[in-house]
Amino acid sequence: MTYSEENYLKIIYHLSLNQAKGITTNAIASQMESKPSSVTDMVQKLADKGLVVYKKYQGVSLTDEGRFTALMIVRKHRLWEVFLLEKLDFSWDEVHDVAEQLEHIKSDKLINKLEEFLDFPTEDPHGDPIPDRNGKIAKVDKKLLSEIAAGKKVICVGVKDSSSAFLQYLDKQQIALGSTIEVMSKEDFDMSLTLKLGDKQVTVSNKIAANLFVKTI
Amino acid sequence: MTYSEENYLKIIYHLSLNQAKGITTNAIASQMESKPSSVTDMVQKLADKGLVVYKKYQGVSLTDEGRFTALMIVRKHRLWEVFLLEKLDFSWDEVHDVAEQLEHIKSDKLINKLEEFLDFPTEDPHGDPIPDRNGKIAKVDKKLLSEIAAGKKVICVGVKDSSSAFLQYLDKQQIALGSTIEVMSKEDFDMSLTLKLGDKQVTVSNKIAANLFVKTI
DNA sequence: CAAATTATTTAGTCTTGCCTAAAAAAGTTT
DNA sequence: AAACTTTTTTAGGCAAGACTAAATAATTTG
Numbered sequence: 448m449t450y451s452e453e454n455y456l457k458i459i460y461h462l463s464l465n466q467a468k469g470i471t472t473n474a475i476a477s478q479m480e481s482k483p484s485s486v487t488d489m490v491q492k493l494a495d496k497g498l499v500v501y502k503k504y505q506g507v508s509l510t511d512e513g514r515f516t517a518l519m520i521v522r523k524h525r526l527w528e529v530f531l532l533e534k535l536d537f538s539w540d541e542v543h544d545v546a547e548q549l550e551h552i553k554s555d556k557l558i559n560k561l562e563e564f565l566d567f568p569t570e571d572p573h574g575d576p577i578p579d580r581n582g583k584i585a586k587v588d589k590k591l592l593s594e595i596a597a598g599k600k601v602i603c604v605g606v607k608d609s610s611s612a613f614l615q616y617l618d619k620q621q622i623a624l625g626s627t628i629e630v631m632s633k634e635d636f637d638m639s640l641t642l643k644l645g646d647k648q649v650t651v652s653n654k655i656a657a658n659l660f661v662k663t664i
Numbered sequence: 665m666t667y668s669e670e671n672y673l674k675i676i677y678h679l680s681l682n683q684a685k686g687i688t689t690n691a692i693a694s695q696m697e698s699k700p701s702s703v704t705d706m707v708q709k710l711a712d713k714g715l716v717v718y719k720k721y722q723g724v725s726l727t728d729e730g731r732f733t734a735l736m737i738v739r740k741h742r743l744w745e746v747f748l749l750e751k752l753d754f755s756w757d758e759v760h761d762v763a764e765q766l767e768h769i770k771s772d773k774l775i776n777k778l779e780e781f782l783d784f785p786t787e788d789p790h791g792d793p794i795p796d797r798n799g800k801i802a803k804v805d806k807k808l809l810s811e812i813a814a815g816k817k818v819i820c821v822g823v824k825d826s827s828s829a830f831l832q833y834l835d836k837q838q839i840a841l842g843s844t845i846e847v848m849s850k851e852d853f854d855m856s857l858t859l860k861l862g863d864k865q866v867t868v869s870n871k872i873a874a875n876l877f878v879k880t881i
Numbered sequence: 882c883a884a885a886t887t888a889t890t891t892a893g894t895c896t897t898g899c900c901t902a903a904a905a906a907a908g909t910t911t
Numbered sequence: 912a913a914a915c916t917t918t919t920t921t922a923g924g925c926a927a928g929a930c931t932a933a934a935t936a937a938t939t940t941g
Binding site: 449451481482484485488489492503504 | 897898899900901902905906907
């Protein structure tokens with residue numbers, strides 16, 4: 448299992464959480480910051496190895512083996528994040544790049560001992576669940592932003608609509624995965640929401656809110 | 665700096681310690697478990713980058729920049745070894761393979777925070793000194809046990825061969841870093857040594873003695 | 882010192898993982 | 912449904928890092 452193959456599996460896993468159907472090569476390419484044609488190549492290799500199911504023009508999905516492999520990478524990533532934050536005093540924004548490297552270290556003993564050293568944490572510092580050594584992972588209850596009551600604080604955990612128009616809109620509003628959003632008020636007339644994003648205040652339509660997954664803090 | 669380039673620099677550094685002249689492509693190839701022709705290629709690339717000095721048929725030596733880079737890799741390797749042993753309860757024959765991977769993680773902050781977390785250790789579990797963040801490394805005056813005269817008392821400070829076979833042998837004989845060893849007698853015929861270890865008496869072959877570094881008390 | 886041997890480099894190939902450009906399929910319009 | 916647009920795949924190429932086989936330099940030996 449190469450570094451690159453692991454990254455593909457991880458990205459396919461994450462995309463699968465928000466979109467149960469076949470994951471398109473385009474979606475993978477934009478996450479990988481590479482090109483769809485490169486993805487087609489790799490996805491065929493992963494299919495040959497039995498890690499994904501792939502049919503031309505139909506997108507990709509993980510096999511049980513592929514999902515398990517992906518979960519082990521997620522497990523490593525999140526445990527290292529806990530380590531960096533709790534033991535080495537990293538701040539949140541510094542953690543990701545390093546965990547991204549550490550997740551590829553191959554040693555079952557290492558990761559199991561690390562888990563023990565950290566006292567078997569069940570969530571990473573974002574509140575995302577950490578898979579156990581058998582690949583079991585707690586379900587996160589994510590909701591649509593449109594279902595959140597005024598006054599609540601939530602974290603953005605995904606999108607329902609992954610069109611580039613929508614994603615570009617989110618970029619423009621500086622809403623990203625992990626962003627903290629406070630729902631200031633809800634307009635009864637059109638169900639639009641006024642949000643607090645950092646120190647900015649933004650109003651978004653119900654259509655926007657109905658396509659953004661969040662979890663309560 | 666790729667994974668592979670880092671490995672070359674590290675190996676050239678280690679070979680340079682025992683052989684001050686140009687390091688041959690052959691010597692590097694056997695350490696890398698690859699072929700001399702592959703080494704020639706890579707060594708030319710490293711020379712182009714100013715990390716080594718290379719003249720055809722004359723072997724290789726590190727530039728200041730190359731040596732510094734190598735020392736930073738050695739630093740990471742040895743700090744991770746300390747972490748694995750002290751915090752994750754690895755035994756000293758298990759640490760090497762994992763440290764071999766961890767030494768390539770790129771983050772100055774990570775390694776400096778790790779050093780602090782470990783309380784600024786000066787030696788790794790094999791008794792080798794840990795370079796500081798400026799590339800300064802302590803000189804150890806260590807001798808091989810095989811060079812010690814009968815009657816002398818010494819302390820174990822490191823190993824030359826760090827294969828797990830050898831390390832496990834040492835564990836079995838209860839020889840560890842810091843162990844006091846008294847050379848009781850030396851057999852002229854095969855140069856084997858009879859040692860006093862605590863209150864035990866053990867006979868070891870010359871091959872064992874020639875792979876154990878000690879310092880005189 | 883010349884011949885034989887050994888060490889080292891060069892030349893050409895392979896695999897991995899990526900790319901661009903072109904072709905083909907799918908999806909959308911009119 | 913034909914024409915157009917978008918998405919996805921195919922084809923062909925490139926760089927890194929390794930390899931084998933052949934050539935060449937260095938070293939050892941008779």
